[in-house]
């Protein structure tokens with residue numbers, strides 16, 4: 001199993017009130033799956049994704065990613081988990097504006113300790129693979145939204161993770177560009193066997209690409225539908 | 228993460244905000260310049276002080292006197308003859324010379340004669356040994372006439388003490404030259420208005436000599452009887468006039484005079500002084516009590532060591548030979564302590580500016596991190612560890628610190644030069660000697676660089692830690 005969550009909770013205490021961002025969530029994701037996470041705003045989709053990414057710690061429950069309990073990891077091990085096990089794709093791309101496309105892709109390899117020549121070669125290959133072969137030295141400002149998201153996907157792939165986490169990857173894109181990005185993710189899932197967990201607001205999009213759709217409400221899993 | 232990549236990222240950050248980095252760096256450089264400048268001033272002043280003494284030939288000089296004399300005979304001047312020499316048995320009934328303290332029952336100390344000088348010269352690290360000779364004589368030049376003492380000065384004194392900088396004229400051409408040096412005081416007594424014009428004129432030195440001096444066979448040696456005054460010698464007294472060309476005029480330096488080459492109103496080459504010393508009659512009594520053939524002994528001799536650091540060691544060895552030895556090294560320990568305190572006070576003053584500039588580094592780093600909060604979040608999300616982030620910002624702070632250090636040393640040097648230039652104009656106008664008030668030795672450069680780096684690390688560690696501990700999710704929400 002790529003992912004096993006048992007009775008996972010994430011609570012935020014705001015003074016007297018407690019916000020249950022995640023409330024007793026249990027689910028599993030198998031290798032090679034394409035999972036769509038649907039739900040209204042504030043239902044806890046991003047919270048769940050951040051926990052899987054190891055960017056945040058659960059309040060209660062168990063979360064195993066590739067068999068390892070994230071709750072038991074030190075911050076150092078968690079950073080290695082983010083480096084090697086998962087690739088994260090954001091709605092707002094989150095590229096570093098002062099770096100070129102190639103430098104952005106190479107950055108996570110830099111943290112992984114990959115030597116310069118090797119990561120430059122990899123970055124170039126990855127950019128070519130996402131269809132940006134000719135835009136290596138362009139900075140984010142000089143790229144369209146779709147192109148920026150391609151760079152972000154290339155960066156997410158750079159340390160060859162088996163799990164891709166995408167938080168509304170097409171949220172900032174028009175429908176045509178969205179389709180291109182979705183096609184790219186589908187390709188990665190089908191051709192390279194990457195497991196994909198994608199948060200989206202778009203139920204149609206989820207139905208078209210995901211093998212399984214998990215719908216959340218108020219921090220709980222409302223329904224699981226396999227396509 | 229590879230260290231070169233950490234550097235690459237950090238220096239990239241520095242380049243991103245050139246103006247802010249420049250301003251902070253300037254702040255650090257002013258701090259480092261003021262600190263380095265203050266320490267440099269302390270070191271420079273100490274060098275000047277110690278250097279003066281060094282050049283005065285003080286640190287590397289030991290004054291040696293024969294064992295039964297407590298005090299500083301060389302400084303008191305004068306020269307006793309044949310005190311307590313073993314083998315002078317024949318004259319035991321005679322009173323000792325020149326009212327010296329009565330001989331005690333203590334074992335006879337070794338005589339300070341040529342043999343002793345050779346022995347001392349044979350000690351390791353001894354550069355030179357020469358007797359301190361002062362001879363009483365009468366000087367005249369035209370109307371001027373005065374009784375005084377002339378001192379023998381070795382040729383090796385040429386580059387030391389007051390002789391380095393002659394007020395007028397030059398040092399003796401050689402040891403056998405019939406030339407003399409006058410003290411500025413003396414020269415002024417002769418010619419109040421223009422003492423320097425005396426150079427090249429002739430000074431007549433007169434003394435009373437016994438014709439029965441060793442080496443010069445007495446024309447008619449009178450038979451002497453044990454216990455009886457040498458009346459023959461009395462009869463062989465004569466007045467000797469010698470003419471000396473005034474080669475130069477020297478001003479007494481402050482700090483000179485203790486140990487080293489002494490200072491007198493008239494200075495003549497050492498060999499000349501020894502020659503006169505061999506002939507001069509100091510008093511009738513001395514003449515009466517001394518055998519003309521007696522081995523020559525000295526009241527005191529000066530020993531020069533090759534390096535000041537050997538002074539103590541050589542001093543001990545000379546004491547081991549049974550002589551009294553004295554050097555000024557011990558007296559200067561107190562002065563060195565005073566300089567350490569001065570250095571501390573100066574560095575404290577200099578540190579204030581550096582403390583302020585370290586706050587500048589901290590502020591810049593806090594700003595830099597605030598600006599990059601989202602970037603830090605991204606880096607963490609794609610796999611940067613806390614320590615990666617901490618190191619990136621520590622290197623960024625270090626870059627500011629080291630750049631500031633380099634600029635500060637340059638700035639400190641330039642300002643130091645400028646102050647030195649101005650101060651020396653003033654010093655020279657006041658009749659002083661120009662010197663380096665600011666000294667910038669390599670250890671100060673290295674120390675200033677290391678210190679600026681250290682300060683930047685300390686100042687950068689709080690912001691860097693804050694960056695490392697940033698919650699990535701919150702950082703990603705930041706804009």
Ligand SMILES: Nc1ncnc2c1ncn2[C@@H]1O[C@H](COP(=O)(O)OP(=O)(O)OP(=O)(O)O)[C@@H](O)[C@H]1O
Pocket residue numbers: 012014019020021039040041042043044045046047048
């Ligand atoms: N740091 C926080 N402090 C307090 N409450 C928080 C915090 N982070 C998230 N929440 C709350 O947790 C709940 C779930 O948030 P989450 O971001 O997971 O929603 P989401 O499903 O991703 O919504 P959206 O579709 O709008 O992105 C929300 O009610 C949110 O206000």
Ligand SMILES: [Mg+2]
Pocket residue numbers: 045046047167
């Ligand atoms: Mg969300």
